[in-house]
Amino acid sequence: xxxxxxxxxxxxxxxxxxxxxPEMAFLMEAHNxxxxxxxxxxxxxxxxxxxxxxxxxxxxxxxxxxxxxxxxDLVSAMVDTVDIPVLMDxxxxxxxxxxxxxxxxxxxxxxVAGICIEDKLFxxxxxxxxxxxxxxxxxxxxxxxxxxxxxxxxxxxxxxARTEAFVTGAxxxxxxxxxxxxxxxxADAVLVQSKKSVPDELVAFGNxxxxxVPLIAVPTTYPDVCAETLQNAGVTNIIxxxxxxxxxxxxxRNVTKALFDQRSSAKISHNxxxxxxxFELTDMKDLLVAGEEQRxxxxxx
Numbered sequence: 001x002x003x004x005x006x007x008x009x010x011x012x013x014x015x016x017x018x019x020x021x022p023e024m025a026f027l028m029e030a031h032n033x034x035x036x037x038x039x040x041x042x043x044x045x046x047x048x049x050x051x052x053x054x055x056x057x058x059x060x061x062x063x064x065x066x067x068x069x070x071x072x073d074l075v076s077a078m079v080d081t082v083d084i085p086v087l088m089d090x091x092x093x094x095x096x097x098x099x100x101x102x103x104x105x106x107x108x109x110x111x112v113a114g115i116c117i118e119d120k121l122f123x124x125x126x127x128x129x130x131x132x133x134x135x136x137x138x139x140x141x142x143x144x145x146x147x148x149x150x151x152x153x154x155x156x157x158x159x160x161a162r163t164e165a166f167v168t169g170a171x172x173x174x175x176x177x178x179x180x181x182x183x184x185x186x187a188d189a190v191l192v193q194s195k196k197s198v199p200d201e202l203v204a205f206g207n208x209x210x211x212x213v214p215l216i217a218v219p220t221t222y223p224d225v226c227a228e229t230l231q232n233a234g235v236t237n238i239i240x241x242x243x244x245x246x247x248x249x250x251x252x253r254n255v256t257k258a259l260f261d262q263r264s265s266a267k268i269s270h271n272x273x274x275x276x277x278x279f280e281l282t283d284m285k286d287l288l289v290a291g292e293e294q295r296x297x298x299x300x301x
Contacts, residue, residue, distance in 0.1 A: 006152055006153055006154055006155045006157070007153065007154060007155065008154070008155050008156070009108075009113075009154040009155065009156065009157070011079075011085045011086075011111060011113040012085065012113045012114065012154040012155070012156040012157045012158065013155075013156040014045075014046070014084070014085045014113065015046055015085035015086075015087060015113035015114050015156070015158050016113075016114075016156040016158055016188070018045055018046050018085070018237075019046075019087075019114075019158060019160075019188070019189055019214050019216075019236070019237055020188075020189075020214055021236075022236070024227060024231050024235070024236060024237065024238065025045065025046070025236070025237050025238075026044065026227075026237070026238050026239075026240065027044065027046045027047060027048045027087060027237065027238070027239045027240070028042070028044040028046075028047060028048065028240050028243075028244065029047070029048045029049075029050045029053055029239070029240055029241050029242050029243060029244050029245065030047045030048070030049060030050070030053075030078055030086075030244060031049075031050060031053035031054045031056070031057045031074075031244065031245050032054075032057055032074065032077065032078070033077040033078055033080070033081040033082075034081075034281060034282075035244045035245070035248070036078035036081050036082045036086070037081055037082055037281050038244070038281070039082075039244065040082045040083070040084050044084065045084055045085075046084055046085045046086070046087060046113075047078060047082065047084060047085070047086045047087065048087055048089065048239045048240075048241055049074075049075045049078060049086050049087065049088040049089055049112075050089050050241050050242055050245070051066075051071070051089040051090075051091050051126075052089075052126055052241070052242055052245075053241075053242050053244070053245035054066065054071060054074050054075070054089075056245055057074075057245065058070075058074075061125075061126075062125070062126040062129075063123055063124065063125045063126065063129075064091060064094070064122065064123035064124055067094075068090070068094040068099075068103050071088075071090075072088075072103070072106060072107060072110055072112075075088050075107075075110070075112060076110045076111065076112075079110065079111035079112060080111070085113035085114070086111075086112055086113055086114075087113060087114045087115070087116060087158065087160065088107060088112045088114070088115045088116070089115075089116055090103065090107075090115040090116060090117050091117070091118065091122075091124045092117060092118050092119070092120045092121065092122045092123075092124040092136065093117045093122065093144050093148075094122065095122050096122075096144075097140075097143050097144045097146075097147040098147075100117070100144050100147055100148055101147045101148070101150070101151040102151075103115075104147075104148045104151045104152055104157075104159075105151050105152075105153060108152055108153040108154050108157055109153065113154075113156075113157070113158060114157055114158025114159065114160060114188075115148070115158070115159060115160065116160035116161075116162050116191055117141075117144065117145070117148070117159070117160070117161065117162065118162040118163070118164055118191075118193070119135055119136045119138070119141045119161070119162065119163050119164055119165075119178060119182075120133060120134065120135060120136055120164050121134050121135075121136050127164060127167045127193055127195055128195050128220070128221065132168075133164060133167055133168045134168065135164060135165065135168050135170060135174075135178075138177070138178055138181055141161075141178075141182070142181050142182060142184070142185035143185070145159060145161055145182055145185040145186050145187050146185045146186050148186075149185075149186040158188045158189065159186065159187055159188050160187065160188065160189045160190070160191050160216065161179070161182035161183070161185075161187035161189070161190055161191070162190075162191040162192075162193060163175055163178045163179050163182070163190070163191075163192055163193070164193055165178055165192075166192065166193065166194045166195075166196075166201045166205075167193050167194065167195055172201075172204060172205065172208070175192060175201075175205055176205070176208060176209070179192065179205075179209070179211075180211065183211050183213050187213070188213070188214070189213060189214035189215070189216055189237070190209075190211075190213055190214070190215055190216065191215075191216040191217075191218065191239075192205050192215065192216075192217065193218060194221070194222070195220075195221050196221060196222060197221055197222055198222050198225075199217075199219065199222045199225040199229065199230065202217050202219075202222075202230065202233065202235065203229065203230070203233040205233075206230070206233030206234035206235050207233055207234065209234055214236045214237055215234055215235050215236055215237070216235070216236070216237040216238070216239060217230050217235045217237070217238050217239070218238075218239045218241045219238065220241055220242060251271075254268075254271075255268050255271065255272060
């Protein structure tokens with residue numbers, strides 16, 4: 001039985017509709033409010049608040065060095081800035097089922113539309129780090145999923161279960177066993193991660209997956225795959241999980257190096273956003289209009 005009374009929420013309902021719709025949907029990574037706004041401008045209907053890129057934006061490693069309260073504060077800024085739902089990467093749940101339960105209640109209260117948790121031990125380390133990864137006990141992780149669902153305060157709040165079975169080398173049987181157990185525990189969708197340079201593991205898993213639950217892929221290490229290939233294998237959603245951060249790092253490196261070498265911005269001005277663009281992204285016009293209206297009202301008085 002749910003421990004809290006869940007209520008309707010438009011953002012959570014929008015994310016659930018997007019993820020559960022048979023038509024393939026795409027989520028874009030965001031690591032701060034500006035990247036969230038830019039993703040919305042591009043046309044994305046939902047955001048992936050990436051643990052990797054949010055940590056990197058704070059100069060930290062993706063290894064639970066950023067606390068869940070700090071992460072939630074940063075994600076809340078995204079929620080406040082855009083009118084599209086945010087699916088938050090919640091690592092392995094920040095601790096045991098009790099810690100996750102409290103986090104879920106807080107996340108719901110801060111406007112997060114859903115979370116994704118992965119079946120690794122706390123503290124987790126990024127899947128692509130060159131180190132041996134250890135899977136959590138399947139029963140304990142299933143209990144975390146149940147606890148998250150019991151503590152959501154929004155009817156349509158989404159809990160995505162991510163299995164790292166392929167990342168750890170556990171193989172197909174383990175991936176299927178875990179994904180099925182997580183769905184039985186209440187997971188609303190399953191994300192299967194792979195760090196191979198080809199999508200073979202995802203395609204094989206998708207062809208073997210027979211549950212009526214959305215299947216999510218994150219094609220970071222196999223960028224050459226086309227969406228149709230994954231869709232034909234049963235994948236219903238794709239997350240571009242780190243590309244905005246990676247693009248911004250490359251752009252900043254190029255511009256700062258050019259400025260240092262040339263001691264002038266003349267040659268790079270056409271490659272960077274204008275001040276007016278920043279004003280547009282941060283709704284400066286609304287503030288100026290409101291200020292003019294306030295001054296006009298004071299004059300009338």
